[in-house]
Each structure stands twice: as C-alpha cells, then as structure tokens.
Amino acid sequence: MADKIETHGTYMTVTTEEATTVLINSPGKPFPVRLPPKSxxxxxxxxxxxxxxxxxxxxxxxxxxxxxxxxGIPDNSRNAMTPFGEIHLPIKVYDVIKDFSGPLTNKEDNQRWFIHEMTHIWQYFAMDLSVACRGVRLASIGGYTERDTSGRLMAYAYDLLGIDRGKEFKDFNIEQQADIVCHCYLVKYHANYVSQEPQLRNLISQQSRREYVLRDFLRNPLDRKLKSEEWTTKIHHQREKENNRIWYEAMTKVRTF
Ligand SMILES: [Zn+2]
Incomplete structure (x- = not known):
C-alpha cells in the first residue's frame, strides 16, 4: 500500500518503496511491486x-x-556502499543527513565519510573502474572481515611509513585509495579536530607521505595512471590462492564497498 499518493491529472506520484499493482491482462490478486528507492x-x-x-x-x-x-545491505551493515557511481546510504542516515556540507553533529567525521565514498565515485567515473567487482574481490579474500594486528579491517589498512613505503597510488586497493584521500582531506582541512581526537592523531605523522603518494592525484585527478591496479599485484593473487573460503561465505560477509 502506498504511503502517499498525489494525483496530477494524467499521472500520479507515489511516495513509498512498496506498492501493489494488478496486471491489466490478468486481473486478480494484487502483487507487490518494489519501486526504486528515493534518491x-x-x-x-x-x-x-x-x-x-x-x-x-x-x-x-x-x-x-x-x-x-x-x-538492504547498507542498512544491515550500517555503512554506505558506492558500487555503481551512486552513494547508497543506510535509510536512517539518509533521513538525517540532508547535506554532508551542512551543520551536522560529528561534522568532520561525516565529511571524512563523504570524501571516502566520493573517492569510489571518482574511481567509477574518472578511472572507469568497476568498484563493485573490486569490492567483491576484496570480500573474497577476507578484506572486509579480517583485521590486521592493529585491529583495522584488511581492506582499508595501509601504512605509508612501514609496509606500504615506496608504493604509488595505483598500487593501493579501492578502499585504501579512498581512505588515503579522505584522511588527507581530514588532516588538511580539520587539523584541530584531528589533533584533539586520540584515535585520529596517528593520521598526522603520515600526512607528508600521503601528500607525496597523492602528488599526481592532487595535480590532475584525471591522470589515468592513478587507476588502482591492486588486483593484478602478486600479493593479491597469493592471498587468493591461500584463501579457500567459498564465494557464498564471502558474499554474506560483505560489509562495505
Ligand atoms: Zn569504501
């Protein structure tokens, strides 16, 4: 049943996500129709x-x-998903955040989140990259479920002063790229906030390396050599071989793209 229907002469606007309809050629019991979500x-x-x-x-x-x-994956995971050039927010978040640039509670963190998701938008449009496929591949090797020694999910973890020293931006996976970009934004534009938050202070020490890794991106974000090539790297293939979890399990554990 529609929540709200407005008639406009020859057509009507239905404001709901579920409705029922009856086929013209085979009238009978109405069946439910899922309408596209609001956006x-x-x-x-x-x-x-x-x-x-x-x-x-x-x-x-x-x-x-x-x-x-x-x-319903964004709602179940309580996280955004941006696999096809659109940012899917959990329903509760969509209803509260009407403008990521507005006066929000946790403004800085919400803007960091927005820039992370916009990096997936950039990967999709500017780099012509299949974010959905890369996300599934990351899920298949446990990227969204396994954590490194510091407790960070493997898909997102990076250390520009340690294991990732010397890598170029293209060498990072889609989530690492998105975190490198949003952390760079956070430290550059919200330095006071970062310095006052104990769990964020460690972002400061990597900022100069971050800006170095992002040097070509910051100069020209349309430069195609920035496209993530992580899926072709040796370590990725090695992890795929080592990992024998079946696709079904990986898919049911997907948290965020
Ligand atoms: Zn992401």
Whole structure:
C-alpha cells in the first residue's frame, strides 16, 4: 500500500518503496511491486566540498545519494556502499543527513565519510573502474572481515611509513585509495579536530607521505595512471590462492564497498 499518493491529472506520484499493482491482462490478486528507492542529487555545498579534492574530474550532476537499496545491505551493515557511481546510504542516515556540507553533529567525521565514498565515485567515473567487482574481490579474500594486528579491517589498512613505503597510488586497493584521500582531506582541512581526537592523531605523522603518494592525484585527478591496479599485484593473487573460503561465505560477509 502506498504511503502517499498525489494525483496530477494524467499521472500520479507515489511516495513509498512498496506498492501493489494488478496486471491489466490478468486481473486478480494484487502483487507487490518494489519501486526504486528515493534518491537525491548532491547539494551545492557537497559539490563545493568534493571539488576541493576531486576538482572537475567527477560529473557531479550525475551523482546521486540513494536511500538504502542494494537488497538492504547498507542498512544491515550500517555503512554506505558506492558500487555503481551512486552513494547508497543506510535509510536512517539518509533521513538525517540532508547535506554532508551542512551543520551536522560529528561534522568532520561525516565529511571524512563523504570524501571516502566520493573517492569510489571518482574511481567509477574518472578511472572507469568497476568498484563493485573490486569490492567483491576484496570480500573474497577476507578484506572486509579480517583485521590486521592493529585491529583495522584488511581492506582499508595501509601504512605509508612501514609496509606500504615506496608504493604509488595505483598500487593501493579501492578502499585504501579512498581512505588515503579522505584522511588527507581530514588532516588538511580539520587539523584541530584531528589533533584533539586520540584515535585520529596517528593520521598526522603520515600526512607528508600521503601528500607525496597523492602528488599526481592532487595535480590532475584525471591522470589515468592513478587507476588502482591492486588486483593484478602478486600479493593479491597469493592471498587468493591461500584463501579457500567459498564465494557464498564471502558474499554474506560483505560489509562495505
Ligand atoms: Zn569504501
């Protein structure tokens, strides 16, 4: 049953996610229809925020923020998913955050989150990269379920002063790229906030390396040599061989893309 129906002469607007309908050729019991989830465009403030980092490399007018969708995975994981050039937010988050650039509680952290998801948008549009496929591959090797020694999920963990010293931006996977970009944003534009948050202070020591790794990105985010090549690396193939978990298990444990 529709929550809200507005009639406009020859057509009507249905504001709901579920409705029922009856086939014209075979009238009978109505059957449920799932309508596309609600979505919105980026606000002018969000575009201005994203432009600080991504400049003109993203077709901002095409980007939509979607209320849930994707079989409910964003709601179950309580995280965003951005596999196809749209940011799917959990329904509760969509209903609260109308503008990531606005006066929000936890403004800095929400903006960091927004820049992380916008990096997936950049990967999709500017680098022509299949974020969904890469996310599934990361899930298949436990990237979203296994943690490193510091407790970080493997897909996201990076250490520019340690194991990842000497790597270029293209050498990182899609989640590492997104975290490197959003951490760079956070330290650069919210330095006071970062220095006051004990769990974030360790981001400061890597900032100069981060800016070095991002040097080509910051100069020209359309440079195709920035495209993540992580899936072709030796370590990825090695982990795939070592890992014998079946696809079903991997898929049911997907947390975030
Ligand atoms: Zn992500």
């Amino acid at each position: 919105r465009k980026l606000t002018s403030g969000e575009i201005a925020l994203a432009r600080l980092i991504f400049k003109e490399s993203i077709p901002y007018e095409k980007v939509r923020i979607v209320r849930g969708g994707l079989l």
